[in-house]
Amino acid sequence: MPGYPRGVITLVLPGVYAPQDDTxxxxxxxxDEAPPPGAHVLDVGTGSGALALEAARQGxxxxAVDVSRLAVWTARVNARLAGLPVRIRHGNLFAPVRGRTYDLILANPPYVPAPDSGHGRRGRSRAWDGGQDGRLLLDxxxxxxxxxxxxxxxxxxxxxxLSDPYRTLELLRAAGLKATVIRRRWIAFGPVLRSREDWLRGRGLIPPDEDREELVVVRAERTR
Structure with missing residues (x-):
C-alpha cells in the first residue's frame, strides 16, 4: 500500500481513506512513542484501521472509532485478517468512548481545506475535507x-x-498540555490538492511556485 510499506492492511474499500504519507x-x-504492552490506545478516525493495527502489534x-460505517467494517475485516484484537466502534469522534481515558490517542483527521464549509461533508471527500480552513475536526x-x-x-x-499547526499547538497548550511538533515531511501534491490548487493559491495558502505540502505530527502530553 503506497505510503504504508509494512503491509498491515489487506483491504481498503472505495470511499475509505487508504494509508498514505500522513499515515x-x-x-x-x-x-517512537513505543507504548508499553497493555497501554490503552484510542485511534480516532481510524479509516482502514492501519494505525490501530500498528498499535495492537505493539501489544x-x-x-478504534470512525463515523463511516464502511470504514468500521473495513477496519474490522483488516483486524480479523491480521489476527489482532482491536475494539472498533462506529460514531462521531469521541462520542463512542465518552467517559473513558487513554494512555495514547492517535488522530489522522480530515484536514484538507475545502471550498465549502465542510458541514455537509459526504461521500468519498468526507475522508479528507476539513472545512474552509481545514480545521473543522482538528479544532x-x-x-x-x-x-x-x-x-x-x-x-x-x-x-x-495548510491547516495551521500553530493553531493546533496554541489550542493544546491552552488546554494544559505540553505540545510540540515532533515530525515534518514534505510531499508532492496529491490528486486532491491538485484538483483545488487554484482555489488554495487564491486564498494565499500555497505560494505561486510551490508544488509540495508539508505534513507535521504534533505530540501533546498531559503532564499532570
Whole structure:
C-alpha cells in the first residue's frame, strides 16, 4: 500500500481513506512513542484501521472509532485478517468512548481545506475535507482529546501545514498540555490538492511556485 510499506492492511474499500504519507508519518511517531504492552490506545478516525493495527502489534489494548460505517467494517475485516484484537466502534469522534481515558490517542483527521464549509461533508471527500480552513475536526480534537488523556497520556495527531499547526499547538497548550511538533515531511501534491490548487493559491495558502505540502505530527502530553 503506497505510503504504508509494512503491509498491515489487506483491504481498503472505495470511499475509505487508504494509508498514505500522513499515515506512515504518524506510524513512525507511534513507533517512537513505543507504548508499553497493555497501554490503552484510542485511534480516532481510524479509516482502514492501519494505525490501530500498528498499535495492537505493539501489544497495546486498542479501541478504534470512525463515523463511516464502511470504514468500521473495513477496519474490522483488516483486524480479523491480521489476527489482532482491536475494539472498533462506529460514531462521531469521541462520542463512542465518552467517559473513558487513554494512555495514547492517535488522530489522522480530515484536514484538507475545502471550498465549502465542510458541514455537509459526504461521500468519498468526507475522508479528507476539513472545512474552509481545514480545521473543522482538528479544532474539535484539540478541544475534546485532553479530557480523555490519563496523567502522562499523549496525543499524536498529523495534519498538513495548510491547516495551521500553530493553531493546533496554541489550542493544546491552552488546554494544559505540553505540545510540540515532533515530525515534518514534505510531499508532492496529491490528486486532491491538485484538483483545488487554484482555489488554495487564491486564498494565499500555497505560494505561486510551490508544488509540495508539508505534513507535521504534533505530540501533546498531559503532564499532570
Amino acid at each position: 506512515e508519518l504518524l506510524a513512525e511517531a507511534l513507533r 497495546a489494548e486498542v479501541t 474539535r480534537i484539540c478541544r475534546d482529546a485532553p479530557a480523555l488523556l490519563r496523567p502522562g497520556g499523549v496525543l499524536l495527531t498529523v495534519h498538513s501545514s
